[in-house]
Amino acid sequence: MATPAEIGAFVEKIVTAMGLTLHAEVEEMPDGLRINLTGEDGSILIRHQGEALGALQHVVGSVFRQDVDERRRLVVDCQGYRKAKDAELKQMATFLAEKARNSGLAQEIGPLNPYERRIVHLAVGEVDRVSSESIGDAFEKTVIISVK
Amino acid sequence: MADLKGLVEAVAKALADEPHAVRVSETERRGMTVIELQVAPGDLGRVIGRQGRTAAAVRTLLAAAAEGEGKRATLDIRDAAGR
DSSP: OOOHHHHHHHHHHHHHHTTOOOEEEEEEETTEEEEEEESTTHHHHHHHHHHHHHHHHHHHHHHHGGGSOTTOEEEEEETTHHHHHHHHHHHHHHHHHHHHHHHOOOEEEEEEOHHHHHHHHHHHHTSTTEEEEEEOSSSSEEEEEEEO | OOOHHHHHHHHHHHHOSOGGGOEEEEEEETTEEEEEEEEOGGGHHHHHOGGGHHHHHHHHHHHHHHHTTTOOEEEEEEETTOO
16 A cells, blocks of 8 residues: 555656656545645646646556555645646636526537546536436547536 | 666566566667567457556556656567567
8 A cells, every 4th residue: 555655755766767856745635645746847747738748647546546545636736736727727617507508509618638537527516407428438438518 | 767678578568468478678779778678479468458547548558657857758568588
């Protein structure tokens, strides 16, 4: 079993090998662990829509999957980039859910990866009388938000 | 300074059930850094990942690290038999 400190140390080891000067802060969240990287080289992880940050999260998730409870999440962030992006996505999902409820018309968002879809499903779940469903069979799927 | 070989080695050893079987070498081919990763046959699946997603993620990290040095790098994955 890996401790939060060990997970943070692994993340730091990887970014150091990438030649980046970053510090990993591990934060316990109600639904899992959030590892936030801070430092001057953060832009390397964030550029191209957070491509390298997404790759890092995938690798860290693959390594520690067995160590972390099913329902607990491992989120790797860099200077709060993901946090801000996730908040924006949640806001958009809530807006579309309300639009679907008020207009009766189904709304579409995506394509989104599994991590992003989870954010949308949770946000839609908080709005009355609407439901969401993922369609497609690829890794990235579109989410349809419609009136129940 | 990025340590491309160390990067791949750290990720592969963390993923593998047989970390002692992990071998990483670095060569130059036509101006490109080629990192060759060898793992035990049983560990290939974990290193490559579903639909090659883990291998793709490692390549992305490798490319980002190499970019910082003004280099280009690729990853070759083989099993212990060299295939």
